[in-house]
Amino acid sequence: xxxxxxxxxxxxxxxxxxxxxxxxxASISRMAEFYIAKGVDGLTVLGLLGxxxxxxxxxxxxxxxxxxxxxxxxxxxxxVSSPGLQSMRRLAREAMDLGAxxxxxxxxxxxxxxxxxxxxxxxxxEAIGADVPFVLQDHPTVTGVVMSSQLIRRIVQETPSCVMxxxxxxxxxxxxxxxxxxxxxxxMRDLAILCGNGGxxxxxxxxxxxxxxxxxxxxxxxxxxxxxxxxxxxxxxxQDIFEAHLPLLRYEQQPAVGLAVRKYILQKRGAIAHxxxxxxxSSLGSEAIAEIDFLLERLSGHDRSAVI
Numbered sequence: 001x002x003x004x005x006x007x008x009x010x011x012x013x014x015x016x017x018x019x020x021x022x023x024x025x026a027s028i029s030r031m032a033e034f035y036i037a038k039g040v041d042g043l044t045v046l047g048l049l050g051x052x053x054x055x056x057x058x059x060x061x062x063x064x065x066x067x068x069x070x071x072x073x074x075x076x077x078x079x080v081s082s083p084g085l086q087s088m089r090r091l092a093r094e095a096m097d098l099g100a101x102x103x104x105x106x107x108x109x110x111x112x113x114x115x116x117x118x119x120x121x122x123x124x125x126e127a128i129g130a131d132v133p134f135v136l137q138d139h140p141t142v143t144g145v146v147m148s149s150q151l152i153r154r155i156v157q158e159t160p161s162c163v164m165x166x167x168x169x170x171x172x173x174x175x176x177x178x179x180x181x182x183x184x185x186x187x188m189r190d191l192a193i194l195c196g197n198g199g200x201x202x203x204x205x206x207x208x209x210x211x212x213x214x215x216x217x218x219x220x221x222x223x224x225x226x227x228x229x230x231x232x233x234x235x236x237x238x239q240d241i242f243e244a245h246l247p248l249l250r251y252e253q254q255p256a257v258g259l260a261v262r263k264y265i266l267q268k269r270g271a272i273a274h275x276x277x278x279x280x281x282s283s284l285g286s287e288a289i290a291e292i293d294f295l296l297e298r299l300s301g302h303d304r305s306a307v308i
Contacts (some may be wrong), residue, residue, distance in 0.1 A: 008041030032070030
């Protein structure tokens with residue numbers, strides 16, 4: 001079960017599809033084994049980059065079941081964000097019954113005031129159940145919902161089942177520092193902080209006190225190594241690995257085509273059978289593929305895992 005002491009790397013898993021756009025359940029198991037081999041601590045499915053909005057409810061449950069079965073007893077977090085609380089409740093309860101470690105949600109677009117957001121979180125917890133540990137996703141660049149550090153502290157203090165923050169504010173390093181400062185002086189209870197932002201700021205986020213990463217870079221072992229080196233105080237080694245991957249990491253974070261880039265690399269690495277995005281979705285042209293292959297070749301001079 002997810003707790004406020006959880007840490008490490010939770011890979012955001014894409015949803016694999018066959019070339020005709022149907023769900024590729026065989027690749028879900030294959031992908032889970034890939035992430036186990038790369039040393040991740042947990043898996044997050046049906047996130048914003050899991051194309052969850054393109055799945056019908058039955059498919060979403062299939063993804064959850066196949067991921068939990070394939071990840072072999074390791075923690076799986078399920079994204080349950082939904083405009084409707086009843087839909088959220090149904091998926092959350094089904095996911096927990098299947099063995100999920102917890103769920104993740106973010107307040108929907110349109111929430112503007114602290115009171116609106118705090119009220120929504122209370123209602124969401126009532127819907128999914130106060131016994132379900134959840135991750136509060138703070139992702140204003142996508143949702144438009146701005147949560148201040150003070151609001152996050154309020155939610156954490158008022159809601160015992162909030163055990164983790166997925167930090168994706170940008171820039172948001174000061175937010176991490178402030179939350180950790182409050183914890184250190186007893187003004188906020190313990191809270192796990194895993195960071196997204198595509199991993200682009202993981203080096204600095206770890207230095208500010210984050211517990212790890214929750215993102216979906218196609219080389220999850222890089223994220224694992226950066227977190228591991230920071231955990232033992234070896235920031236120089238963490239920085240060396242991070243900087244070697246930075247050009248490819250940056251390329252993968254392009255708006256609109258980023259998920260297509262990630263799926264292309266994961267297919268090349270054998271994690272999934274096809275790089276298909278379910279329509280509507282972007283595809284890669286020959287020039288983009290050539291650029292990715294060039295970056296992979298460059299990376300292979302520093303990291304042999306990039307030799308594909």
